[in-house]
Amino acid sequence: MMFESTKGTCPEAGFFEAMRRGLAPDGGLYMPVSIPGIDFSEHLSGSELHFAELAADMAQPYLDTELSEERIRSVARDAFNFPLELKEIGQNLYVLELFHGPTLAFKDFGARFMARLFSEQASKAGEKITILVATSGDTGSAVANGFYNVEGVEVCILYPKGRISRLQEMQMATLGGNIRAMEVSGVFDDCQRLVKQAIMDESLRSEIQLSSANSINIARLIPQSFYYAYASLLLQRMKMEMDAPVFSVPSGNFGNLTGGLVAERMGMATSGFIAATNQNSVVPEFLSGGEYRPRKSVPTISNAMDVGDPSNFSRIRYLFGGSDSAIRSALKGYWFDDNHTREAILELHRRTGYLMCPHTATGYLAASAWRKKNGSEKPVVVLGTAHPVKFRDVIEPVTGEPVEVPERLQSCLEGEKQAKELKPEFPDFKKALLKQA
Ligand SMILES: Cc1ncc(COP(=O)(O)O)c(C=O)c1O
Numbered sequence: 001m002m003f004e005s006t007k008g009t010c011p012e013a014g015f016f017e018a019m020r021r022g023l024a025p026d027g028g029l030y031m032p033v034s035i036p037g038i039d040f041s042e043h044l045s046g047s048e049l050h051f052a053e054l055a056a057d058m059a060q061p062y063l064d065t066e067l068s069e070e071r072i073r074s075v076a077r078d079a080f081n082f083p084l085e086l087k088e089i090g091q092n093l094y095v096l097e098l099f100h101g102p103t104l105a106f107k108d109f110g111a112r113f114m115a116r117l118f119s120e121q122a123s124k125a126g127e128k129i130t131i132l133v134a135t136s137g138d139t140g141s142a143v144a145n146g147f148y149n150v151e152g153v154e155v156c157i158l159y160p161k162g163r164i165s166r167l168q169e170m171q172m173a174t175l176g177g178n179i180r181a182m183e184v185s186g187v188f189d190d191c192q193r194l195v196k197q198a199i200m201d202e203s204l205r206s207e208i209q210l211s212s213a214n215s216i217n218i219a220r221l222i223p224q225s226f227y228y229a230y231a232s233l234l235l236q237r238m239k240m241e242m243d244a245p246v247f248s249v250p251s252g253n254f255g256n257l258t259g260g261l262v263a264e265r266m267g268m269a270t271s272g273f274i275a276a277t278n279q280n281s282v283v284p285e286f287l288s289g290g291e292y293r294p295r296k297s298v299p300t301i302s303n304a305m306d307v308g309d310p311s312n313f314s315r316i317r318y319l320f321g322g323s324d325s326a327i328r329s330a331l332k333g334y335w336f337d338d339n340h341t342r343e344a345i346l347e348l349h350r351r352t353g354y355l356m357c358p359h360t361a362t363g364y365l366a367a368s369a370w371r372k373k374n375g376s377e378k379p380v381v382v383l384g385t386a387h388p389v390k391f392r393d394v395i396e397p398v399t400g401e402p403v404e405v406p407e408r409l410q411s412c413l414e415g416e417k418q419a420k421e422l423k424p425e426f427p428d429f430k431k432a433l434l435k436q437a
């Protein structure tokens, strides 16, 4: 399979070349030249649905010219060695819990799959590469964990100072080794801009080979389509007579939702998508008829979604042939402020005992708002994007109850933070990268 830039002004690339570049040379994001259709029917029968096997089948057409089927299957089995669960929290309302991986957020799916693909490559080519990551909290920890000690790979993580939770910070800034963290006096969008600028900087690239492990990298994005198909198939297997599910997706950089759209194009059964955001509501405003107007993000309690200029919106435009009306008819959008989010966490917890992180709570709120507006009884799957423990500082004052920290996370809380302070200026960042190369 070949991949082309959303800007369409540079040559196509194979999967591994697109992965190594991170961004297309014209500054666009890579997308498959055509999205392959998959026959999902064999996953509807059989005694069990195996996520890693489904993932390998979905990955195969993208990687077929680069890796053998056996290697793809082994990468998928090794990357996805943790459970994902679909929990019913109301009448035809589900949470797809994507936070049972090592760093307790859905980013583990993309980061672990991508890290293993990099290992396949590094062992082949014997090259050294620096992976740059901008994070508003969860990508950084997942990439740090996924790429820790991966031979030939140095990771540099940029996060906005003072705008991520303590657990998120400690998960990425205490590892050391091949993982470096930089705290930027700015917002997530500054970090993302610096990463993109560095990848496009020719003089820097002549010194260091650079890529990114944000969802701007196609190798991070493709695995984010696998779990949508898993949930859709699981529901079909449970209740054959049901409508296909609507997915409600807590969104920031819109890589997760774009993964869902890719799964739909591959043939997954769905009744549509809802984009849920916090006050950083650029996309929901556009979806309700406003102009698409990126702006500086504001801090919220769902900090990993504090994105003012979502990178993947260009992929969404590309998927709908640049037609705003086609996007608006395919996606519904809702946004909620922090008070609504806190109320939703408390309401669901009191009524059912189920505890959501603030990001998942926006998805839950959007699902309820969509149902109310459409009077629909269709099944809705809310993507559970992070474990509540990652946001216990927000949740404990809301419920008044302690959230227990799993033992395996205690060690990073006891580690020593090692992060370099950085101004959100490209010359400073370039200097820091060159110094440490
Ligand atoms: C917990 C959580 N929820 C939601 C999101 C938003 O996902 P996306 O950036 O793919 O829209 C993120 C960050 O990406 C996250 O970490």
Ligand SMILES: N[C@@H](CCOP(=O)(O)O)C(=O)O
Binding pocket: 134, 135, 136, 137, 138, 139, 140, 188, 213, 214, 215, 216, 252, 253, 255, 256, 304, 305, 311
């Ligand atoms: N919310 C993200 C922001 C970056 O998202 P990505 O999926 O594009 O890497 C985070 O947690 O860092």
